[in-house]
Amino acid sequence: MSDKVDMDKIVSLCKRRGLIFPSSEIYGGLASCWDYGPVGVELKRNVKDAWWKAVVHERDDVVGLDTSIMMHPGVWAASGHIDNFTDPLVECKSCHLRWRADAIEGKKCPECSGELTEPRMFNLMFKTFMGPVEEEASMVYLRPETAQGIFVNFENVVTTSRKKLPLGIAQIGKSFRNEITTGNFIFRTREFEHMELEYFVKPGTDKEWLDYWVKERFDWYVELGIRKENLRLRQHGKDELAHYAKDCYDIDYLFPMGWSELEGIANRGDFDLTQHAKCSGKELSYYDAEAGEKYVPYVIEPSAGVDRSVLAFLVDAYEEEEIEGEKRTVLHLHPSLAPIKVAVLPLSRNEKLTPLAKEVFKQLCPDFVTDYDDSQSIGRRYRRQDEIGTPFCVTIDFESLEDKQVTIRERDSLAQIRVPVGELKKVIEAKLKGEAFGASTLWATRQK
Ligand code: ATP
Numbered sequence: 001m002s003d004k005v006d007m008d009k010i011v012s013l014c015k016r017r018g019l020i021f022p023s024s025e026i027y028g029g030l031a032s033c034w035d036y037g038p039v040g041v042e043l044k045r046n047v048k049d050a051w052w053k054a055v056v057h058e059r060d061d062v063v064g065l066d067t068s069i070m071m072h073p074g075v076w077a078a079s080g081h082i083d084n085f086t087d088p089l090v091e092c093k094s095c096h097l098r099w100r101a102d103a104i105e106g107k108k109c110p111e112c113s114g115e116l117t118e119p120r121m122f123n124l125m126f127k128t129f130m131g132p133v134e135e136e137a138s139m140v141y142l143r144p145e146t147a148q149g150i151f152v153n154f155e156n157v158v159t160t161s162r163k164k165l166p167l168g169i170a171q172i173g174k175s176f177r178n179e180i181t182t183g184n185f186i187f188r189t190r191e192f193e194h195m196e197l198e199y200f201v202k203p204g205t206d207k208e209w210l211d212y213w214v215k216e217r218f219d220w221y222v223e224l225g226i227r228k229e230n231l232r233l234r235q236h237g238k239d240e241l242a243h244y245a246k247d248c249y250d251i252d253y254l255f256p257m258g259w260s261e262l263e264g265i266a267n268r269g270d271f272d273l274t275q276h277a278k279c280s281g282k283e284l285s286y287y288d289a290e291a292g293e294k295y296v297p298y299v300i301e302p303s304a305g306v307d308r309s310v311l312a313f314l315v316d317a318y319e320e321e322e323i324e325g326e327k328r329t330v331l332h333l334h335p336s337l338a339p340i341k342v343a344v345l346p347l348s349r350n351e352k353l354t355p356l357a358k359e360v361f362k363q364l365c366p367d368f369v370t371d372y373d374d375s376q377s378i379g380r381r382y383r384r385q386d387e388i389g390t391p392f393c394v395t396i397d398f399e400s401l402e403d404k405q406v407t408i409r410e411r412d413s414l415a416q417i418r419v420p421v422g423e424l425k426k427v428i429e430a431k432l433k434g435e436a437f438g439a440s441t442l443w444a445t446r447q448k
Helices: 007-016 038-057 073-079 147-151 154-161 206-223 271-280 306-317 354-364 378-387 398-403 421-432
Strands: 020-022 034-036 062-064 086-091 098-100 120-123 127-129 139-141 167-176 191-201 231-235 247-255 258-269 286-288 293-295 298-305 318-323 326-331 342-346 370-372 392-396 405-410 416-420
Touching: 007 020, 007 306, 007 318, 034 038, 038 062, 038 167, 038 191, 038 206, 038 306, 073 139, 073 147, 073 271, 147 154, 147 167, 147 191, 147 271, 147 298, 154 167, 191 206, 191 306, 206 231, 206 247, 206 258, 206 298, 247 306, 258 271, 258 306, 271 298, 298 306, 306 318, 326 378, 342 354, 342 378, 354 370, 354 392, 354 421, 378 392, 392 421, 398 405, 405 421, 416 421
Parallel strands: 062 167, 342 370, 342 392
Antiparallel strands: 020 034, 086 098, 086 120, 127 139, 167 191, 191 298, 231 247, 247 258, 258 298, 286 293, 318 326, 392 405, 405 416
């Protein structure tokens, strides 16, 4: 379906419903910077939580880490970023627009067909100064990836976690890249969040662990509702591999602008630990007590973008359909990603209904992210919840006052069931975990 989804529709839904706004909008915006609104912040957090749960909490061989954005400049010399983290930049001699030479076809400016300058290598790292003096000696970089914070803490983590190899160290955090061309909404921005795992293994077992993580990561997207036909795996050709990589796969998603990278899974060999050991003078190896040998581990790195994942989940979930002659826009988000799990909607803002509706809200909000809305017609409120992907709406009507039962409406099938107020929490909990909703088609049936 995603080839039919127009990016403009996603951008407009995100603005209209409080998911994502242009940054600094009242000042005219700042190119390629975006702010997550009240609904978007929940979605983004859910994506990160789902990753952390799958990669850290549900395993005994991975631990987490949270390192600083600014690091010793020596880190970036050792990692190769100062020399190699560059893109070829060309400028049009007529309109002065700048382009990434490897991202355009032909030798003319794509905008005005003007002549282009010779390419020069442009480093993508943002620089700033630490302390009050703006001089070369106090220059630091904003990290372009979270991975290096993990490598330089390898020794700290191994000695304090008391874990054996294979051992993974995971991190989620902001990265900064001064990209020459940005665009496609939150697909490519200069400030974004990474979800990265560095999985340290014994040399010789790296190939099988690469295959393992490629499958794990691919399945993660499918389990969270992305349709398989919109995902593909692509192995990098030898000429494409980054300076540190022995092998690499991309998980691509069929975005509205076509197939594009969603996540990369690389075999980095022992490049990083060897480089940091050499440049810092500190030994970074592992003593394998069982085998009685010491070695520098190899590293498998699944590296995903939070924002790019958010975009893929949004695009895949988006649907416009017609229900009884009326257009409905709905996000079929997986329940664990849905920003709001339950909306409590009294039939109207009637003083008789309000106390029970508030009581229901109070009962649900400690356990589920719950919205309370009593403005406008019930139909409009359902539409709003559909558009932000709320799986369940609970309606309180005048009958509820008599029989203490409320109606739960399911987002995808529009099926409704009536449930005693006292059982609401239990029922919603079970339904969010995937229990069938009457004879309805739940979100999961979209996965064939
Ligand atoms: P690309 O080829 O798209 O520039 P990359 O191969 O340089 O990406 P990696 O360094 O492998 O990207 O980073 C891993 C992931 O981080 C990417 O798959 C993507 O999801 C995300 N990512 C990288 N750069 C950006 C960016 N500028 N904006 C948003 N997300 C990004």
